[in-house]
Amino acid sequence: MKCQRCSKQATTHITEVLGDGRYEEAHLCEDCRKKYLIEVSGKPKAAPASEPANGAEPLVAGPVCPNCGLSYTEFRNQGRFGCAHDYDAFKAELLPLLEGIHGELRHVGKVPRRLPQLQSAEVELTALRRDLARLVTEEKYEEAARVRDRIRQLEQGEG
Amino acid sequence: MKLDALLPNLGEWLRGTGPESDVVLSTRVRLARNLSGLPFATRAGPQHRSEVVARAKEAIAKATDGHKLEYFDIPSMPTLDRQFLTERQLISRELAGSEGPRGVAFDATETASVMVNEEDHLRLQVLRSGFALDEAWADIDRLDDALEARLNYAFHTQFGYLTACPTNVGTGMRASVMLHLPALGLTKQIEKVFRALQKINLAVRGLHGEGSRAFGDLYQISNHVTLGKSEPKLLSEIREVIVTILQYERQARAALLKERKQAEHDRAARALGTLSSASMITAEETMEHLSAVRLGVHLHLIENVPITAINQLFIHTQSAHLQKLAGHPLGGEERNAARAKYLKAKLRELGARQ
Numbered sequence: 001m002k003c004q005r006c007s008k009q010a011t012t013h014i015t016e017v018l019g020d021g022r023y024e025e026a027h028l029c030e031d032c033r034k035k036y037l038i039e040v041s042g043k044p045k046a047a048p049a050s051e052p053a054n055g056a057e058p059l060v061a062g063p064v065c066p067n068c069g070l071s072y073t074e075f076r077n078q079g080r081f082g083c084a085h086d087y088d089a090f091k092a093e094l095l096p097l098l099e100g101i102h103g104e105l106r107h108v109g110k111v112p113r114r115l116p117q118l119q120s121a122e123v124e125l126t127a128l129r130r131d132l133a134r135l136v137t138e139e140k141y142e143e144a145a146r147v148r149d150r151i152r153q154l155e156q157g158e159g
Numbered sequence: 160m161k162l163d164a165l166l167p168n169l170g171e172w173l174r175g176t177g178p179e180s181d182v183v184l185s186t187r188v189r190l191a192r193n194l195s196g197l198p199f200a201t202r203a204g205p206q207h208r209s210e211v212v213a214r215a216k217e218a219i220a221k222a223t224d225g226h227k228l229e230y231f232d233i234p235s236m237p238t239l240d241r242q243f244l245t246e247r248q249l250i251s252r253e254l255a256g257s258e259g260p261r262g263v264a265f266d267a268t269e270t271a272s273v274m275v276n277e278e279d280h281l282r283l284q285v286l287r288s289g290f291a292l293d294e295a296w297a298d299i300d301r302l303d304d305a306l307e308a309r310l311n312y313a314f315h316t317q318f319g320y321l322t323a324c325p326t327n328v329g330t331g332m333r334a335s336v337m338l339h340l341p342a343l344g345l346t347k348q349i350e351k352v353f354r355a356l357q358k359i360n361l362a363v364r365g366l367h368g369e370g371s372r373a374f375g376d377l378y379q380i381s382n383h384v385t386l387g388k389s390e391p392k393l394l395s396e397i398r399e400v401i402v403t404i405l406q407y408e409r410q411a412r413a414a415l416l417k418e419r420k421q422a423e424h425d426r427a428a429r430a431l432g433t434l435s436s437a438s439m440i441t442a443e444e445t446m447e448h449l450s451a452v453r454l455g456v457h458l459h460l461i462e463n464v465p466i467t468a469i470n471q472l473f474i475h476t477q478s479a480h481l482q483k484l485a486g487h488p489l490g491g492e493e494r495n496a497a498r499a500k501y502l503k504a505k506l507r508e509l510g511a512r513q
Contacts, residue, residue: 011252012364030253034324068202080278082202084195084313084321087328094325098318101326104387107319109330110300112307115314155196155311156214 003029034079037101065089121154128154160229160267162240166483170247170269170286173474175466177289181457182408183401184337184377184470185288187248188295190303191322191331192281193313199323200278208260208276214310215275219264224305226271228264239488242479248286250274271302278323279331281306290401292334292394300390319386329386334394336401341376341454342411343404352404356380361400375446375473380404416458427455431464435506439495445476445502463510476501 003010008029014036028036062072070082072090081087087094098105128151135144172185193199194214197207219228233241233254241255250263254277261276274282283306285299313321320331327333343349353363362381380401382393415423430451434440453469455461474480481497482489489497 009252030251034326037326068198070202078201080201080323081199081321081325083198084193084315087315087318087321098325098328098386102329102384102386104329104384106317107315107329107386109319109332109389109393110303111319112312112314113304114307114311119316121311 003027003032005029005032005035008032031079035077038076038079038097062093063089125151125154162231162243163483165243165247165269166480168269169467169471169474172248172270172286172288173467173470174288175470177287177291179290179405180288180466182338182340182405183290184339185286186291186295186334186336187284187286187379188292188299188332188334189285190281190283190299191279191320191327191333192283192303192306192310193321193323194280195311195313197280199280200276201323203259203276205259211280212260212262212275215273215281215306216262216264218306218309219273221309222302222305224301226266226302228266228271228273230262230264230275232262234258234260239479239482243483246474246477246479251277251282253277271298273302273306279327281310290336290405292336292398295334296390296394326383327385330388330390330393332385332390332393333381334397335379335381336397338378338380338401338404338408339376339450339453340378340404340408341450342415343408344376345415346411348407348411352407356400359396359400361397374443375450377446377450377473412454412458420460423455423458424460427451427458427460431455431461431506434502436503437499439492440499440502441495442477442498445498446473449473449476464506465509468505468509472502472505 002008004027006029008031010027011030012026012028012033014026014028014033026036061074064071065082065086066089067085068082070086072093075081075086075090095105128147132144132147132151135141135147172187175184177183177186194211197203197211200208203211216230219230222228231244233250241250244250244263245252245255247269249265249269249272251274254261254263254274257277259276261274263272263274265272270286272284272286274284283299283302285295285302287295287298315321319329322328322331340349340352343352356363362383364379380397382397384393388396430448434445434448434452449469449472452461452464453466456464456466456469475484476498478489478494481494481501484501485497
């Protein structure tokens with residue numbers, strides 16, 4: 001069976017129970033399933049962002065992630081984030097979405113064993129990246145190279 | 160480990176010996192993980208993807224959790240081998256069909272696997288025979304720790320493990336249990352069960368998802384929610400539901416035996432007859448008949464067919480397996496003929512009789 005939204009193989013078959021013995025069926029591929037779940041959880045918001053009125057491009061693309069350049073509208077259209085920073089860049093818009101999907105907004109499960117170490121590395125990384133930018137503008141390349149190496153080391157988890 | 164060496168084997172998860180294995184075929188737990196400091200799949204170029212592969216391979220090679228995982232590169236793998244691994248549930252269709260540097264690592268028993276550069280940088284999976292949620296979780300938790308010792312995961316103090324899709328964020332855990340529910344299907348109670356499931360937010364799909372009806376009465380039930388509940392809590396919610404479905408299926412089986420034993424014996428015997436004498440047979444028809452035979456064995460209406468053999472036939476009669484056995488690609492009709500020939504030979508070997 002083909003996905004009813006694109007030509008890929010449908011791998012998910014969803015039956016929405018509308019009550020009073022009424023059902024709505026959807027046969028979707030993996031990609032469209034994800035979009036579907038996001039759309040469903042986004043209801044009863046206005047029309048989905050992928051179908052702007054009059055076929056015109058929406059004027060506001062919402063916030064844009066400073067790290068990967070993904071806009072919130074792009075995220076809603078493809079259903080996937082571009083990087084870990086999107087969760088903070090789109091936080092205001094995401095909260096109702098996550099509430100719709102999960103009914104909760106705070107993780108309560110497993111935590112990485114090295115979390116405290118990771119967090120102190122994050123703090124150091126932020127400071128180092130700021131230093132690096134400054135050293136480059138000041139054309140102190142030798143020092144900048146040392147900072148860059150330290151950043152790489154931290155990013156690769158070599159503390 | 161060579162892929163062809165897997166062919167005659169059966170993954171541990173298909174032994175059919177785990178708890179409640181008359182109804183529960185297997186239990187699967189997967190974890191979605193991403194590496195911090197690298198873009199997710201949609202924004203990752205070949206260089207970033209290669210970086211993910213390099214870091215993952217190193218961590219996998221040095222992991223000391225008991226599973227000896229071997230890494231296989233997907234782009235250099237023939238299409239047939241990718242389909243073969245998909246049929247064995249070691250990789251997803253998405254990983255088989257996408258582009259760019261990516262791969263999978265798994266152990267010789269096919270219990271644990273790690274997909275690299277699927278939708279998330281890492282997708283860890285543990286498959287167990289029978290109803291074994293706690294064992295599967297303990298196993299994958301250890302594997303996760305072993306990898307995390309060498310990898311920095313993208314983790315958020317509020318949102319937990321960050322994933323490419325918001326439907327997986329938090330624990331990143333999806334636990335699914337594969338059930339064989341022929342009696343609920345025969346007594347037309349299956350719809351009622353699934354309606355109840357949707358109310359409590361669990362998802363249902365077929366073995367490989369094909370067709371709106373699950374072929375061979377095989378259904379996978381898994382959690383939807385991944386944020387706001389701990390892993391043990393999510394597992395216990397699934398467990399509770401599965402235990403109820405188990406009871407319903409067993410009651411329906413008992414009712415079948417009581418009310419129409421002769422008819423059920425006939426149905427199972429005819430299914431076995433078709434499987435052992437057809438000269439052409441499709442995958443769908445094979446699964447329907449295997450399901451009837453499997454029920455017949457559990458109702459003690461059919462002898463001399465071990466459950467392990469039926470589980471094996473569910474997997475080994477799929478098209479990539481038949482083509483690997485044949486040693487060359489087969490067209491649609493050739494596959495149906497090869498499938499019938501394989502079934503005939505296997506069942507004769509077992510000396511199956513009603």
